[in-house]
Amino acid sequence: MSRGSSVGADVVAGVKDAFAPVVRLVDRFGDHVILMGRAFAWLPRRPFRPANYLEACEYVGVGSLPIVLLVGLFTGLVMGLQAVFAFRQFQLESFAGGTTGKALAVELAPVLSALMLAGRSGAGIATELGTMRITEQIDALESMAVSPVQFLVLPRLVAGMLMAPILSLLFFIVGMLGCYFIAVVVQHVDHGQFVLHTRDLLTTTDVIQGMLKSIVFGLIVILIGCYQGYNAAGGGRGVGLGTTRAVVYASVAVLVSDYFLTDILLRVMSSDTGLR
Amino acid sequence: MNSELAQPDGPTPEAAPAPLAERDLRWHVRVRGLRKSFGPKLVLDGIDLDIERGKVNVIIGASGAGKSVLIKHFMCLLRPDRGSIWVDGTDVFALGSQALARFRRKFGLVFQFAALFDSLTVEENCAFPLREHTKLGKAAIKEIVRDRLAALGLDGFQAAYPGSLSGGQRKRVGLARALVLEPEILIFDEPTTGLDPLATRNVDEMILGAVERYKVTSVVISHDMASVFRIADRIAMLHERRILAAGTVDEIKASAIPYLHEFIRTSGVAAAGATP
Numbered sequence: 001m002s003r004g005s006s007v008g009a010d011v012v013a014g015v016k017d018a019f020a021p022v023v024r025l026v027d028r029f030g031d032h033v034i035l036m037g038r039a040f041a042w043l044p045r046r047p048f049r050p051a052n053y054l055e056a057c058e059y060v061g062v063g064s065l066p067i068v069l070l071v072g073l074f075t076g077l078v079m080g081l082q083a084v085f086a087f088r089q090f091q092l093e094s095f096a097g098g099t100t101g102k103a104l105a106v107e108l109a110p111v112l113s114a115l116m117l118a119g120r121s122g123a124g125i126a127t128e129l130g131t132m133r134i135t136e137q138i139d140a141l142e143s144m145a146v147s148p149v150q151f152l153v154l155p156r157l158v159a160g161m162l163m164a165p166i167l168s169l170l171f172f173i174v175g176m177l178g179c180y181f182i183a184v185v186v187q188h189v190d191h192g193q194f195v196l197h198t199r200d201l202l203t204t205t206d207v208i209q210g211m212l213k214s215i216v217f218g219l220i221v222i223l224i225g226c227y228q229g230y231n232a233a234g235g236g237r238g239v240g241l242g243t244t245r246a247v248v249y250a251s252v253a254v255l256v257s258d259y260f261l262t263d264i265l266l267r268v269m270s271s272d273t274g275l276r
Numbered sequence: 277m278n279s280e281l282a283q284p285d286g287p288t289p290e291a292a293p294a295p296l297a298e299r300d301l302r303w304h305v306r307v308r309g310l311r312k313s314f315g316p317k318l319v320l321d322g323i324d325l326d327i328e329r330g331k332v333n334v335i336i337g338a339s340g341a342g343k344s345v346l347i348k349h350f351m352c353l354l355r356p357d358r359g360s361i362w363v364d365g366t367d368v369f370a371l372g373s374q375a376l377a378r379f380r381r382k383f384g385l386v387f388q389f390a391a392l393f394d395s396l397t398v399e400e401n402c403a404f405p406l407r408e409h410t411k412l413g414k415a416a417i418k419e420i421v422r423d424r425l426a427a428l429g430l431d432g433f434q435a436a437y438p439g440s441l442s443g444g445q446r447k448r449v450g451l452a453r454a455l456v457l458e459p460e461i462l463i464f465d466e467p468t469t470g471l472d473p474l475a476t477r478n479v480d481e482m483i484l485g486a487v488e489r490y491k492v493t494s495v496v497i498s499h500d501m502a503s504v505f506r507i508a509d510r511i512a513m514l515h516e517r518r519i520l521a522a523g524t525v526d527e528i529k530a531s532a533i534p535y536l537h538e539f540i541r542t543s544g545v546a547a548a549g550a551t552p
Binding site for chain 1: 348351353376377378380381383385387388389391392393394404405408409457
């Protein structure tokens with residue numbers, strides 16, 4: 001009897017061990033949702049501190065602009081080059097603009113700009129809040145009856161949701177300029193054909209779809225950065241680990257959520273997707 | 277500021293204490309049965325402690341004894357597993373979030389390493405609580421900050437950033453920030469840790485000066501016995517998760533409790549101060 005119950009306990013312990021990573025993942029996901037909920041619960045409550053929002057927008061948006069524009073330009077250049085060479089085999093190189101534009105609008109601009117955001121702003125926020133945590137600055141805020149979630153987290157989340165789609169749009173525009181330059185100026189694709197086929201293939205819905213994705217990506221990237229910083233522990237090493245995790249987790253989360261978002265948006269926004 | 281404290285015919289030690297739910301004339305903060313654990317680690321277990329109004333109350337104990345954990349409960353920065361803390365008849369842990377925010381303004385907390393906001397100047401750091409909690413104009417705030425800084429010998433440092441200050445100066449700025457809202461209770465978390473003997477004496481004088489000038493109740497955490505005997509009116513020793521002894525300085529010096537006796541003796545100040 002006791003042997004049987006011992007075996008049973010071992011089996012239960014083994015199953016628990018096997019599912020521990022899953023439980024941890026769900027647990028962490030829940031923690032992020034709780035932090036987000038706590039932050040947005042402060043949104044309609046005073047004091048509003050508009051300066052904090054502007055500062056966060058400046059940091060997340062303006063600060064990330066150079067790197068996003070640079071990556072956008074070269075993404076457009078390389079995509080345009082590849083498209084021209086691929087389509088030239090079928091005398092269809094004037095389609096380079098349309099196909100590149102579609103790829104940029106719905107996938108490359110939102111995903112790559114979000115990854116840039118994770119590497120710059122997500123990491124920066126994790127480091128900043130992590131340093132504030134270990135030097136007791138967050139405790140100091142709380143001791144002065146100021147909610148750290150309202151003061152530090154909420155403005156950054158709002159800035160992420162506002163700035164990410166703008167960055168994505170600029171990425172797309174610069175990428176298209178790069179594609180036009182390489183196709184029309186360098187590879188001598190006909191300007192009229194390039195513009196015509198771009199108009200045919202690329203729709204406003206594509207651009208909106210990409211910007212909707214960006215809003216979610218901006219939220220995810222900044223939320224993960226805030227979470228890792230806000231919960232940092234263990235001195236400088238802890239802050240460093242939190243920063244690394246912020247970039248890695250945010251990048252993975254962007255790519256994973258991209259699949260689900262794409263599936264949802266295609267079903268909702270496209271009239272005939274052929275999806276089952 | 278609590279004007280009652282300045283009255284010469286204040287409460288006598290012999291007066292019977294008021295019920296916990298009422299304001300007591302002698303005891304400002306009353307801790308009852310406080311128990312706190314972090315996961316499996318029990319840090320505080322059944323703490324009973326009274327903090328005397330208008331006096332310097334020092335909590336001593338070995339590093340890691342739970343002193344900082346205990347004082348964080350005073351302002352409800354941590355919540356206990358069990359027990360209660362009463363401040364002027366108010367059960368701290370029964371307060372709602374808005375009442376708690378108002379209640380925290382009774383306290384000024386001076387952190388071990390000051391916890392100044394790196395991105396703000398000395399003046400902005402000190403002005404922060406006033407900007408958050410009052411409707412005072414810029415000129416009035418500037419004047420209050422200048423007054424507090426001047427009282428602590430820091431007039432002229434308004435434009436400096438915390439990174440350019442010495443350890444002692446940072447602690448004084450931390451105190452100035454804690455004083456701007458005229459708290460009733462000042463808490464110092466290991467104020468002399470890491471300071472040289474002269475800087476330690478300066479910080480001691482700063483604490484005594486603040487108590488004298490602003491008539492506040494002070495709670496100081498320390499294990500620097502030379503400093504403790506210079507500033508304390510009352511001492512409580514935290515050992516093995518409980519209050520081992522509490523009383524006036526003379527009572528503590530005369531105590532026959534072996535651990536307390538050893539703690540004071542090994543600090544090297546007992547020979548000079550234990551015997552009157």
